[in-house]
Amino acid sequence: MQVVPRWRYKKRLLGPKQRRVYTVLGLSLFALSVFGAFAIRPTLTTVAELNRKIKDQRAARDQLDKKIKDLSKAQIQLTRMKADITLAEKALPKEKDLPTLLETLQQITERNSLRLRHLGSGTANDTPITLPNQTLVVKALPVSLQLEGSFPNFLGFLTEAESTLRQLNAENVLISRRDGGIEYFSLQMLVYFTDD
C-alpha cells in the first residue's frame, strides 16, 4: 500500500490559495441562496404576515371600541328623542303609504281652493341622498297631479305641500291657461320613502 505524504494530501484537498477562496466563497453563496429561498424567506414572510395581522387587529379593536361608545351615545340620544323619531318615521315612512299621501294632497288642494282633476303615481326608484357623513339611498316615488284654479292658489298649494311632514319635492310644473281665465297646472312630484 502506497502512503500519500501529508503535505501532498492537504494540497490535493484544498489546492492553491485562489482556488480555495473561490471554493469557500462559492459554497457560501450557494448556502446563502438555498437558505434564503427555503428557510429565511418563509420565516420572514410569516413574521411580516403576523405583524400585519397584529396591526390590523389593533386598528379593528380601536375602531370597534369607538363604535361601541358611539352606539351608547346614540342609544341615549334615541331614548331622549323617541317622540321626534316618530316624526322622522312619518316624514320618511318605510312604505309608500299612498292612502295617507293622497289624503294629505287632497286636503291641501281643498284648502287652497283648487280642483284636483287627476292624481297618479309611477314606479319608485332608488335615489341617493348625500348627507354630511354618508350617502343614504331612499326610494323616490313619482306622483303626478293635474290641478285647476288660480295661480296664487297654486303657489299656496306648492308652499303647503312642500312644508308637510311627508318629504316631497316638486320637480316639474306645466302651466296652461284656458278660456275664462282658469289655469291648469300639471305637476310632477317626487315623494320619498325608505324600503328596508
Next chain:
Amino acid sequence: MIKITKDWILILICSLITVLSWVGFEIYRVWNTPTVTPLLEEQMKPLNPELDQRAIELLREAGNP
C-alpha cells in the same frame, strides 16, 4: 470534481441577488395585503352618534304647522 471559477461566482452572486429580491418583494406584498375580512370592515365603519338637530327641528315645525 467541479472546479469553481470566476464565472461560477458570478452566477452564484446573481442567484443570491435574485433570492434576496424575492424575499424582499414577498415581504412587501405580505405587509401590504390587508388581513381584515369584508365583514369586519363593514362592522368597522364609523357611526355618527349625533342626531341632526336641525332636521329634527324642521320636522317638528312641519308636524305642528
